[in-house]
Amino acid sequence: MVTDARTGEPVPFASVVLVGSRAGTLTDDNGRFTLTVKVLTDSIAVSSLGYAMLRQFVDKERPTQALDFKLTPAGNALQEVVVRAGENPAFRVLRQLRKNRTVNDRNRLAAYEGDTYTKTSVALSHVSARMSQNPLMKRVKEGMSQADSMFDDEGNRLLPLLLSESVSRYYVRSNPKVRREDIRKTRIRGVAVDDAGLSSQLLGGTNLVSQNFYDNYIPILGKDFASPTGDNWKNWYHFFLADTTQLGDRICYEIQFDPKRPEDLAFIGKVWIDTSTFALCQIEARIGDRANLNYVRKLTIEQELEPVTDSLAGSGQPSGWLPVSLKLTADLTGIGKNSLGMRAELTMRSSHLIINKIRPVSFYEQPVEPVDTVTTPNDAFWASAQRDLAGPDSLGRSDRKAERMIEQLRAIPAVKKAEAVGQIAITGFYKLGGFDLGPYPYMLAANSLEGLRIRLGFRTNDDFSRHVILRGYLAYGTYDNQFKYGAEADYLFSRQRWTLVGVRMSYDLERLGITPELVGGNRMFYALSRFGKYRGAYRTRVQEAFFRTEPVRGILLTATLGSRTFDPTFPFQYRLQPELGDLSPLRSDIIDTYWSVEARLARKEKYIMDGNERITLGTKRAPVLTIRYTHGARSMGGGYSYDRLTLRAQQSLRLGPLGRLSYLLTAGYTPSTIPVPLLFPHIGNPTPLLTTNTFNRMQFYEFVSDRFVAIHMQHRFEGLLFNRIPAIRKLNWRLVANVDALWGSMSKANQAIETSKPLPNGQKPIRFGTLDSSTPYLEVGYGIENIFKILRLQAIHRLTYLDPGPNGLPVNRFAIKAAASLGF
CATH class of the missing domain: 2.40.160 (Porin)
Incomplete structure (x- = not known):
């Protein structure tokens, strides 16, 4: 509870922050608050207009504790204030941010590298009443336990399809602009997904989330979204300087933004800018409902940055800012009111950063490289990674429940058949051991010379050999009564x-x-x-x-x-x-x-x-x-x-x-x-x-x-x-x-x-x-x-x-x- 130390009256709407984290809340009308977090720091700070800020110690060993704050008034008598219309105060902050970009932007670093932990989850959502009558969905419901149920923040039931974890080491060099990623370990549980190297490259590391909001445009889903902190910020957005907020040990300007034209490819959200360095500290940006974008109901990007120092110079002075926490959430939908929806979440946390360690250009020539043991089970490795890298973003209770539901799904015969059909639709091939049969678009044709042309083809995959590659096809025309064929044999050295x-x-x-x-x-x-x-x-x-x-x-x-x-x-x-x-x-x-x-x-x-x-x-x-x-x-x-x-x-x-x-x-x-x-x-x-x-x-x-x-x-x-x-x-x-x-x-x-x-x-x-x-x-x-x-x-x-x-x-x-x- 938060009260006035002099009168004992409750202090409503006071800011309560867990120092050194993003967790916080406000007191209610009666001065009471509840704060629930996964990881504690050493203290909680409370502030309110007209009172001095007050901190109290937090005992990390206690799972639950009550803290009362008695705030001391610290108000000053104010003289007359005259407010005249002028420039939006947010503009000055944004100009300073662009001016200091040469100091704070990660692109100014000669090189940087670090470890990343990435967690990805995909689930079906928004299953309409009509879609629930689909024969496949009926069999899924019959095969799932009645106790199995997960819901998103809007109350929609979720059906997990994929859950993956990946640990990688990434390397970036600015001149020339090259990057490399070594995917060290991946484990994937999913429907129609094999635990293999391709999945680790698509879902692991920094492939999907590497947005730099200092750039003028942010590429997402093949589109270019105007950045609210790019050079053209004034042409695309309305801004509102909301408050100054403490994030950890930094005092930041909180600026809210929304697009001038809702149909444009632009964001809605908030950005926090450090008051001393004018560096981008944190941003929450979501795509508006009216943006000219298909199949996306909602897409949100949350990014947290921290200052980094030159690892070799030893000066201790910040050399730039790098993202240390990233989260991307997307709600996708199909065509029509009765189509299925999909919820995808990706969380990434970076640590063990090394700044300005420049490696030879040849080192970066392989941009994504899974190690040979990328999918080999190793429980000790994952326990260490979740403790040292993932922290609060590691697998939780809901993730464990999703794992069990995915295993039940994969055991349903109808789902196994749907997996095979989906594989053919996406790749054009059907995998049968060490052979891929297809491609199916070439299977049938009809023309004036051959009549009905029937073609059967295949290729070998890495289950057959990682070096020998065989391809071939046989075709026959019903009108010309001739066989056609093709065959190829390759040997892959490197x-x-x-x-x-x-x-x-x-x-x-x-x-x-x-x-x-x-x-x-x-x-x-x-x-x-x-x-x-x-x-x-x-x-x-x-x-x-x-x-x-x-x-x-x-x-x-x-x-x-x-x-x-x-x-x-x-x-x-x-x-x-x-x-x-x-x-x-x-x-x-x-x-x-x-x-x-x-x-x-x-x-x-x-x-x-x-x-x-x-x-x-x-x-x-x-x-x-x-x-x-x-x-x-x-x-x-x-x-x-x-x-x-x-x-x-x-x-x-x-x-x-x-x-x-x-x-x-x-x-x-x-x-x-x-x-x-x-x-x-x-x-x-x-x-x-x-x-x-x-x-x-x-x-x-x-x-x-x-x-x-x-x-x-x-x-x-x-x-x-x-x-x-x-x-x-x-x-x-x-x-x-x-x-x-x-x-x-x-x-x-x-x-x-x-x-x-x-x-x-x-x-x-x-x-x-x-x-x-x-x-x-x-x-x-x-x-x-x-x-x-x-x-x-x-x-x-x-x-x-x-x-x-x-x-x-x-x-x-x-x-x-x-x-x-x-x-x-």
Whole structure:
């Protein structure tokens, strides 16, 4: 109880703080308070306006104790106070925070490292009455004990799906900006989750929570949220200087903030700034309910920072501030009122920090590295980690209960079946021991040449071998009655340097201009291209041997030696001796033998290891460059000797409030005289499905060049425009625009190889269009995405080359295309 020492009257609404922690409360109308904490410090402090602050000792050995405070009045007679309208007092504090950023921001540290303990939990929530009637949910209820029940802070029942703990050591160097993380131990209990290295990389350490609120924008879920303490704080937020508060041994300004426009990607919350150093001490930020973000009901970030000193200089003076406690809580929901919800919580605590210990750049080349014993059980290790690292954030009673519920869930047969279906939906493969069967998107297709195409494929995983990797498939067409196949064998020498050697061979039906090499990794478009009328098809046999290595982090080198054949199913011939004109002998098939070298430069690329597969997480603002040189060698049995150079560059640029701009730049050049199929057929897309990084108003192989430059640019405005239109902003639609341009040409020597002479059966051969080097092929588009949170509609205009091509096909100048995608 808190009372006035002079009158004995209770003191209402006095501040009660456990010194050295974040725990605190207020007294009620009768001056009484109750404070419940997991970990005690040595004293409690009480303060109230007009009274002197009072501290009392706390006995840590007693689980419960009563403390009464008698506050001494310490008021002063005040003279007249005149308040005049002026600048928001919070602005002065925020300007000082930005001014002192060069002293307090962690980016000023040359290097830092530390140990982290991370706890992650995921549970189903908001199960609607209609969803509870789902057969799977009914079986879950039948299989769970009636006594099992957990609830969130809103009273919704939770069904735990995952609980993980991870201990890691992270290392950061500022110049160059590199980081590394060694995941030392992980244990995971979850539905559809194996206790393996991939899970530890996704859920462990600092992968998910590394937000720096000194930055102008905070990346979350693929979006850029304006920071309330960034350079543009005044443009995005309203601020209110609420009070000065004691946090541990520091007196801090408490500033509340909320976005000027609720639909913007901005936060609502509080920030505490040290009154002496103007450093960011603590922040609680949540995403507003009206923010233009999909599938998120609530998302809260809590971050606590502490000053650190140079571990090597020994001066004892603070060198900057680092986050020592992080917590992220997210409530996710699906599409529609009757969809399931999900609650995810992630807590991280850092300790044993070492400042400005600079290690060689080569030390940081592997960004996430699980140790070999990462998943080996070790109860003594976890007992020590929870005591020394986790502290109050270690597993509690509710976590232990969640563990038991997860084990019961995994024993339910219906849940085991759902796990298998979910695994296929996410990865495209079904794991069967040391083999993965799939990918399932390639399993079935139907087209005019093969009829119904059935394909069965597999790959080995690290349960089969951590060094030998086998891949293969067998396909059959019901119309052409032909088997197609592919096989590959690789040997992985090093994961850290990503060094492997392999051989592959295949016989299959492909479409001109839609090979995996030309598509550039767009696997879904490649799969869909096997449907419908199969124009420009050819049969090909491919044999290749390759060597790939990454000698320096971010530089991947590949050398390839191979041969391939081209046997067209469409009417096509070319001149063997073009100087003879129509007297030249003709041929339709091609034998090509070649060798190539390729360099891929991806600065600051992040990736994780999934067994024997390396999954890229992209780069941070840096472009990805690929340069390849290919030499066709007649000496190795090929029909032509030629040289080819190709270049590819792609990047996504963050433009702050203007949205995101992404581009793909490709270029190619061959000075040699060779048939059209060995040149550069440009990727058209006449289908009704929108596919980025193609020309959506161009026919398949409508144009071919021996030298070209192409650029695909796409800009997502996010909510920049639509958030300001009252009738539209509630729909969370987003504006998107694109420009696709192509400059190309074909030399007269290569044009002379083509012939219009009819084939022996009387068919007129296919002719390929060429571009005028002075006139680019140009498309522009605009559209709306996030319709019903999944659909995108895009209008595409073709602006040049509007006359029918050499094969007489009409040009469709305008089309509206659709695409479906899931994204926040």
